[in-house]
Amino acid sequence: MAVHAHPDDESSKGAATMARYVSEGVEVLVVTCTGGERGDVLNPTFALPEGHDMSSLEGTAALRRVEMAAAAAVLGVRQHWLGFVDSGLPEGDPLPPLPEGCFALVPLEEAARPLVELVREFRPHVMTTYDPSGGYPHPDHIKSHEVAFEAFHAAADPERYPGTGEAWAVRKLYYDHGFSMDSIRTVHEAMEGAGLESPFGEWVESRTAREIPERPVTTRVPVAAWFPQRDAALIAHASQIDPNGFFFAVPRDLEADVWPWEEYELAESRVPLPQPEPGTYEDDLFAGVREGAEVSA
Numbered sequence: 386m387a388v389h390a391h392p393d394d395e396s397s398k399g400a401a402t403m404a405r406y407v408s409e410g411v412e413v414l415v416v417t418c419t420g421g422e423r424g425d426v427l428n429p430t431f432a433l434p435e436g437h438d439m440s441s442l443e444g445t446a447a448l449r450r451v452e453m454a455a456a457a458a459v460l461g462v463r464q465h466w467l468g469f470v471d472s473g474l475p476e477g478d479p480l481p482p483l484p485e486g487c488f489a490l491v492p493l494e495e496a497a498r499p500l501v502e503l504v505r506e507f508r509p510h511v512m513t514t515y516d517p518s519g520g521y522p523h524p525d526h527i528k529s530h531e532v533a534f535e536a537f538h539a540a541a542d543p544e545r546y547p548g549t550g551e552a553w554a555v556r557k558l559y560y561d562h563g564f565s566m567d568s569i570r571t572v573h574e575a576m577e578g579a580g581l582e583s584p585f586g587e588w589v590e591s592r593t594a595r596e597i598p599e600r601p602v603t604t605r606v607p608v609a610a611w612f613p614q615r616d617a618a619l620i621a622h623a624s625q626i627d628p629n630g631f632f633f634a635v636p637r638d639l640e641a642d643v644w645p646w647e648e649y650e651l652a653e654s655r656v657p658l659p660q661p662e663p664g665t666y667e668d669d670l671f672a673g674v675r676e677g678a679e680v681s682a
């Protein structure tokens with residue numbers, strides 16, 4: 386189960402991992418907390434398909450449902466809307482208040498309840514979401530972390546959230562780390578070494594200069610063979626993703642050569658795991674789970 390804030394987040398964070406596990410027979414469910422109805426058009430080449438309008442929250446949500454369905458089909462995943470309303474990314478100084486009724490303002494127990502119910506019904510062995518910072522400071526990303534963390538813990542406790550089904554203990558909780566400094570720097574240096582213009586120069590310099598603390602990476606899942614599916618899923622979110630943007634600036638053979646992984650941080654585990662040697666990584670989100678999965682399923 387992959388918990389995300391908006392439609393398109395599943396395609397930019399961990400998409401190749403999901404496509405890989407689907408190809409191995411794992412049932413993958415993407416949970417999208419909001420409808421993405423406050424997303425702006427971020428693709429300068431985007432042409433609004435006939436019959437759609439993005440002048441209202443409902444119109445935008447309807448278009449994004451169509452895009453999400455196309456991305457889910459590319460990745461081979463199931464997808465479920467949690468039903469909350471996009472909070473939008475507040476901008477300005479001072480920041481404007483969040484819009485009434487938006488996801489970020491829903492009290493935690495109310496926001497987590499449908500996810501607890503879904504966990505108890507779908508019974509995932511592994512859950513992925515964002516780290517406590519949200520990965521980037523969008524209020525819906527921070528809230529997605531909070532509800533996923535709450536659901537991971539509460540769904541296992543039969544006393545919590547009565548009326549939402551039988552308790553289920555998800556075995557492992559991971560945080561997506563799609564853009565670790567290590568990955569950006571490695572790709573950046575490889576592009577410069579190949580005489581190509583890297584889109585990450587400023588990023589590398591500003592992050593290094595600002596000394597932004599890095600979250601620990603525990604796990605690298607090899608997924609290069611599924612990069613084409615990840616890219617096609619991104620493109621399916623046509624209003625949001627610029628096909629000439631930085632996601633597509635890196636030649637894929639170079640990426641597969643120097644950075645064939647998607648990275649994660651193991652945040653919680655209910656299965657015993659070996660202590661990794663320093664400098665080594667777990668390479669499978671289901672490590673330690675497969676052995677017991679048959680019995681408990």
Ligand SMILES: [Zn+2]
Pocket residue numbers: 390391394523526
């Ligand atoms: Zn998002």
